[in-house]
Amino acid sequence: MNTLDEARKLKSWMVKLRRDFHMYPEPSFEEVRTSKVIAEELKNMEIDVAAVGKTGVIGLLKGKNQGKVIALRADIDGLSVIEKTGLSYSSKNPGYMHACGHDTHITKLLGAAKILSHFKNELCGSVKFIFQPAEELGAGAAYMIEHGVLENPKVDMIVGMHTFGLIEIGKVVVQEGFLMASIDTWHLTIEGKSCHGSSPWQGIDAMPCALSVMKGFETIVTRFNDARNPVVINIGTVNAGERFNVVPGKVEITGSNRTFSEYSREMIPKWMKKMIDNVCDTYGCKAQFGYEMGCGPTVNEIVSTEFVKKSVVGVIGEENIIQIPPIMGSEDFASYLKKVPGTFLILGGGNKEKGYMYSQHSNYFTIDEDCLSVGASVYAQIACDFLKN
Structure with missing residues (x-):
């Protein structure tokens, strides 16, 4: 299966979905509308859906047998930032904005879920889609773990991905060891x-x-x-x-x-x-x-990172895998990595030619929506490779 081709077929759907999420950013632990839309989309894909607390959502896609379980995670909360992008789909929730790319995270993971749902009979195991609230508070991951997100079925490996506006589209950071700091x-x-x-x-x-x-x-x-x-x-x-x-x-x-x-x-x-x-x-x-x-440093486990790198290379090629200095910013994905082997990726969402090169949390934060296809295909390919035997 060529997951990138499959993801490109979904581009118009993903763009429409991402813009909808972008228009309605919600505070941490208050992502009521967001989680409702996520649950509806997963149900339309015939993926089992479970609520976690008020706004957490888990989707479980079961393959042809029980096998291993891979978890893919997206954070869903907005920021208390006043949007100044001037986009036609700017925030309609005064005082809040998706200024950190979480709208793209949700969309990429839903895109991967849609791709994988079409090929579930080829998967030897299950995919758990984790849509997590309150990453911006550094508390959402611990909340989800406390509510059993890594159990029933037990997760064998977990992968997360963050869109960065200052990294060029088409590039993905895959590196072992320390990636992000504690907070x-x-x-x-x-x-x-x-x-x-x-x-x-x-x-x-x-x-x-x-x-x-x-x-x-x-x-x-x-x-x-x-x-x-x-x-x-x-x-x-x-x-x-x-x-x-x-x-x-x-x-x-x-x-x-x-x-x-x-x-x-x-x-x-x-x-x-x-x-x-x-x-x-x-x-x-x-x-x-x-x-x-708060949460500790994000430390990518070596074996998982090496495995994931091979999958990402299969999608975008070795030349588009990049390394960066460790980031002093923080990610509560670190909490999952303390419990389960896994790795955290960074996806390029910037485009100098289009003038889209903004740092996270900027009032003007904008990404090139072509990154949605890349992110969805990377997620889907990793899951396919992990569950193919």
Whole structure:
């Protein structure tokens, strides 16, 4: 079977489907319309459908015998981003946009499901299609795992794929080992004592304390952490003050941290806490520090990655398989890889000639829809090769 030819036959259907998803992005764990459409499409293919919680969806395509089980996963949530693409099918949900390509992920996986449903009698085993909510929160994969997505039947290998707007269409990243970093989030409240802006000595200004703490976080990256293990400490929001003539008595800060190193990941909150306590003591402030561990780094298993590479080469050729430096962005697909052998691919969706070269989460994020056929065929080919014996 030439899966790329089969996928190209579905292009108009996939484009229409993708644009529909693009128009109606939904928040994490609130993807009600999206999951409803997914379930309807799977049922039309005569694929068994099961709901997972409020918005998770599993499709199970059974081959001619029980055999092995391969899982293919797509994330389905949108982002709280205001779309500025000007496309005719721009978001109709104010304040939300499919700015990370999840609309293409859903469509590629549904395309693969449609292809495979036509050839199910040739499959020795089953394909489990996982449509997962809340990837943008880093919580959806763990939620699906807790609800048994990898069991009944037990998954032997799992594959995921992400569309990247800055990688040229027709290219696919297939590489073993560390691909994406971990992500953990934190919030910090620094409390001083507000007073009139004309008499700052009558209070305790929380602002200079907060600035010193934030500057200290830079030292953690450059002096505490081993420079051979990259770390990112990102300060995302800073909120302080009530009026122009009042000394701020409280500063609230939130952020996120990323790394590939388990040691650095364990030590960062300890280093941060020490920095916060020492600086606050100097300025006479108090602090409340909360830290939440998210998903770990995405590490592609060697054997699965080598197997998948052969399938991808069969679809697009060796010359279109590329390697990239590990990405400091994160993916909760990492949670599946801790439980089951598998690999995570990156699909090129950019096109310089068409002017489609946008980074993820951009208000202008746009992809070349020809990538849908490539993604669907890659998914289908991997499943066929895994289940052909």
